[in-house]
Amino acid sequence: MSNITDPAPDTSPAATDPVERDIVVRAPIDTCFRVFVDDFATWWPSEHHIGDDRTITNFVIEPFVGGRCHDVDTTGFECQWGTVLDLDRPNRLVIAWHIQGDWTIDLDPALQSEITVTFTALDDHSTQVRLVHDRLERHGSGAIGVRTGVSSPGGWGGLLLRFGDVAEGHDARPLPT
Amino acid sequence: MTTNLLLQRRGDADLTLNALGDGTRRAIVDLLAERPRAVGEIADLLPVTRPAVSLHLKVLKDARLVRDEAVGTRRIYRLDQTGLEMLRTYIDRLWAGALDRFAAAAEATHRAEGRDAPPRPATTDAEERARLAPPRSTRTTGSTRTTRDRST
Numbered sequence: 444m445s446n447i448t449d450p451a452p453d454t455s456p457a458a459t460d461p462v463e464r465d466i467v468v469r470a471p472i473d474t475c476f477r478v479f480v481d482d483f484a485t486w487w488p489s490e491h492h493i494g495d496d497r498t499i500t501n502f503v504i505e506p507f508v509g510g511r512c513h514d515v516d517t518t519g520f521e522c523q524w525g526t527v528l529d530l531d532r533p534n535r536l537v538i539a540w541h542i543q544g545d546w547t548i549d550l551d552p553a554l555q556s557e558i559t560v561t562f563t564a565l566d567d568h569s570t571q572v573r574l575v576h577d578r579l580e581r582h583g584s585g586a587i588g589v590r591t592g593v594s595s596p597g598g599w600g601g602l603l604l605r606f607g608d609v610a611e612g613h614d615a616r617p618l619p620t
Numbered sequence: 621m622t623t624n625l626l627l628q629r630r631g632d633a634d635l636t637l638n639a640l641g642d643g644t645r646r647a648i649v650d651l652l653a654e655r656p657r658a659v660g661e662i663a664d665l666l667p668v669t670r671p672a673v674s675l676h677l678k679v680l681k682d683a684r685l686v687r688d689e690a691v692g693t694r695r696i697y698r699l700d701q702t703g704l705e706m707l708r709t710y711i712d713r714l715w716a717g718a719l720d721r722f723a724a725a726a727e728a729t730h731r732a733e734g735r736d737a738p739p740r741p742a743t744t745d746a747e748e749r750a751r752l753a754p755p756r757s758t759r760t761t762g763s764t765r766t767t768r769d770r771s772t
Contacts (some may be wrong), residue, residue, distance in 0.1 A: 449693065454763060458704045458708050459704070459708070462715055463713070464715045464716065464719050466719045466722075466723050467623070468722075468726045469727050469730070470726040470729065474726055474729055475726045476726050477729075478722065478723060478729050479726070482725065482729065485725045486721040486724070486725035486726075487718060487721075488717055488721060491714055491718070517657070532656065542707070543703075544704045544707045568730070570726075572722070576715065579708055579711075580704075
């Protein structure tokens with residue numbers, strides 16, 4: 444009888460691979476950084492927000508370490524989906540991403556992936572912008588639950604009750620503590 | 621369309637909740653969270669028979685909580701990460717469209733500030749751009765979610 448050879452880590456490589464994107468922008472590095480951060484609302488696709496019933500009036504990246512990345516809807520509600528982890532104007536921006544695999548938001552740092560945006564001047568009027576969104580496995584660790592959390596009320600069961608609440612159009616109940 | 625999406629998600633949630641509404645199945649999920657395992661190994665660790673474990677695994681698989689793969693003559697079960705895979709796909713498409721919009725905005729700003737920018741070659745998939753770019757699309761990925769945290 445053969446042994447199971449080296450059980451693979453319980454993550455699908457495809458699901459946790461970093462998302463990497465490069466683009467060359469015909470604008471100086473200072474302009475690129477400013478538009479990316481300070482003029483975020485001018486380019487962020489407005490349909491990308493959480494909550495079908497919300498009409499968004501603004502998208503914001505607060506330009507300092509610890510700043511919130513959030514949208515604002517017509518009721519004034521601010522939905523924070525990210526946090527600025529590092530900001531080195533005009534070279535680099537790192538943002539934590541708090542949107543989980545079940546489309547809820549959890550600000551727990553153990554459950555956040557990271558977006559690193561690097562700006563490199565190619566010459567005086569063109570800039571390479573490289574975006575890497577990695578640590579995606581952290582969302583998986585939340586979704587499947589750590590060993591001790593799986594059978595606890597705040598583990599799978601609680602998460603799925605929240606999922607059910609939202610699927611039925613209610614606010615998700617708070618997780619038990 | 622939204623209603624269909626809601627119903628579908630409601631159905632998924634019911635399936636998942638039902639699958640986890642059983643102590644043995646929760647114990648199986650617990651064991652698979654540690655590492656992937658074969659049916660026999662799970663049966664050895666729980667006070668249930670191997671056929672019973674197989675039936676429980678089928679319920680969990682139908683709910684997309686676990687998936688299986690053949691390794692040699694054995695079938696190895698592991699937790700399914702469908703949610704994570706969906707999230708990665710969303711993120712990948714999101715950045716493809718968003719970065720094009722960003723580049724266009726940065727170049728427009730640059731032009732408005734007085735210096736001409738030469739045309740930028742297309743660097744990402746045009747179809748993605750077309751899908752993501754319309755600013756008033758009614759399609760909203762993750763549309764039925766609400767947030768748990770109101771920021772302080």
